Amino acid sequence: MKLKSVFDASEIKSEFESAGINPNFAIPIWKYVIQNPDCVWDEIPSLPSAAYSLLHSKFKTLTSSLHSLFHSSDGTTSKLLIKLQNGALVEAVVMRYDTRLGMLGGKPRPGGIRSTLCISSQVGCKMGCTFCATGTMGFKSNLTSGEIVEQLVHASRIADIRNIVFMGMGEPLNNYNAVVEAVRVMLKQPFQLSPKRITISTVGIVHAISKLHNDLPGVSLAVSLHAPVQEIRCQIMPAARAFPLQKLMDALQTFQKNSQQKIFIEYIMLEGVNDQEQHAHLLGELLKTFQVVINLIPFNPIGSTSQFKTSSIQGVSSFQKILRETYKIRTTIRKEMGQDISGACGQLVVNQPDSKKTPGIVELRDIEDLHL
Numbered sequence: 001m002k003l004k005s006v007f008d009a010s011e012i013k014s015e016f017e018s019a020g021i022n023p024n025f026a027i028p029i030w031k032y033v034i035q036n037p038d039c040v041w042d043e044i045p046s047l048p049s050a051a052y053s054l055l056h057s058k059f060k061t062l063t064s065s066l067h068s069l070f071h072s073s074d075g076t077t078s079k080l081l082i083k084l085q086n087g088a089l090v091e092a093v094v095m096r097y098d099t100r101l102g103m104l105g106g107k108p109r110p111g112g113i114r115s116t117l118c119i120s121s122q123v124g125c126k127m128g129c130t131f132c133a134t135g136t137m138g139f140k141s142n143l144t145s146g147e148i149v150e151q152l153v154h155a156s157r158i159a160d161i162r163n164i165v166f167m168g169m170g171e172p173l174n175n176y177n178a179v180v181e182a183v184r185v186m187l188k189q190p191f192q193l194s195p196k197r198i199t200i201s202t203v204g205i206v207h208a209i210s211k212l213h214n215d216l217p218g219v220s221l222a223v224s225l226h227a228p229v230q231e232i233r234c235q236i237m238p239a240a241r242a243f244p245l246q247k248l249m250d251a252l253q254t255f256q257k258n259s260q261q262k263i264f265i266e267y268i269m270l271e272g273v274n275d276q277e278q279h280a281h282l283l284g285e286l287l288k289t290f291q292v293v294i295n296l297i298p299f300n301p302i303g304s305t306s307q308f309k310t311s312s313i314q315g316v317s318s319f320q321k322i323l324r325e326t327y328k329i330r331t332t333i334r335k336e337m338g339q340d341i342s343g344a345c346g347q348l349v350v351n352q353p354d355s356k357k358t359p360g361i362v363e364l365r366d367i368e369d370l371h372l
Helices: 009-018 023-035 049-058 145-156 172-187 206-215 230-236 238-242 245-259 277-287 313-325
Strands: 065-071 077-083 089-098 113-118 122-124 139-142 161-166 198-202 220-224 263-269 292-298 330-333
Touching: 009 023, 009 049, 009 145, 009 172, 023 145, 077 145, 089 145, 113 145, 139 172, 145 161, 145 172, 161 172, 172 198, 172 206, 198 206, 198 263, 206 245, 220 245, 230 238, 230 245, 245 263, 263 313, 277 292, 277 313, 292 313, 313 330
Parallel strands: 113 161, 161 198, 198 220, 220 263, 263 292, 292 330
Antiparallel strands: 065 077, 077 089, 089 113, 122 139
């Protein structure tokens, strides 16, 4: 019989309640497993006797294992290749930033090095975005909520995780129930992450966006827009055909009205496709009534046969200037990390890079904290 992850909250709650065990015992179990990942059930103290036999028969401390760990040459990024119980592999990425970069109130910013974890929600992806390596895999399967949480457990062994971004393999809102359940676990003890430090990214699954705020209040939304008009979106993001741009904008307007939160807009810069001056103006007009932070993402090549080229540094800067100065929209340029281990944005596809160095950490600012 296939054993379940103890981090599958709904499964352990159901099994415990059926056995007459208080489901709140899940919290000390999770805490012990995190602190002692190689433990066996009998080592966990102070559980009801019935809990031990149930855990032995139905659950595993971890259903996944860390298959490989790769570090970028500059030390800012680590990529975890995680093997699931069924033999499939998924990737998660730890990105290290320095909060002291820049100024705050005219004074040096306080803080130090901290880490953001980029989590996968599926094996592969069915969205088929033409600029994304994961899309070349096709869709294999959804991850369970426990498999999603276990990525945080594995990553916590190499870094103190402060932020979570669902920007890894897969479309999170196409695995809605598991993602929502996983986030709810992350908000509880022993993880106790703040909802404002968790960001869920989507290509624009309209019906899911409409209910996200009610299910996960306070959690941030990022939208992979990547084009200011429907025609270009459909060319580079085939799934956009199912979610017309106007319907997406209506859903975002409702989300923002209900949540009173800024929305992240992710925009990949593809030379000659969506990076011209007219595209910047179209994007500005589309978003000028929203409270957003636009994150311009230089395209990361996904192989020598890629049909796209990276926009020039000057082109990206000019695009940013139009949005900032003409439309007064806060616009940032993403600092790419982990390209040498295929851990940068759009590069996540199951492979095993050569680099395994672990040099000193370079100071960078965390783009995922801009909404705080």
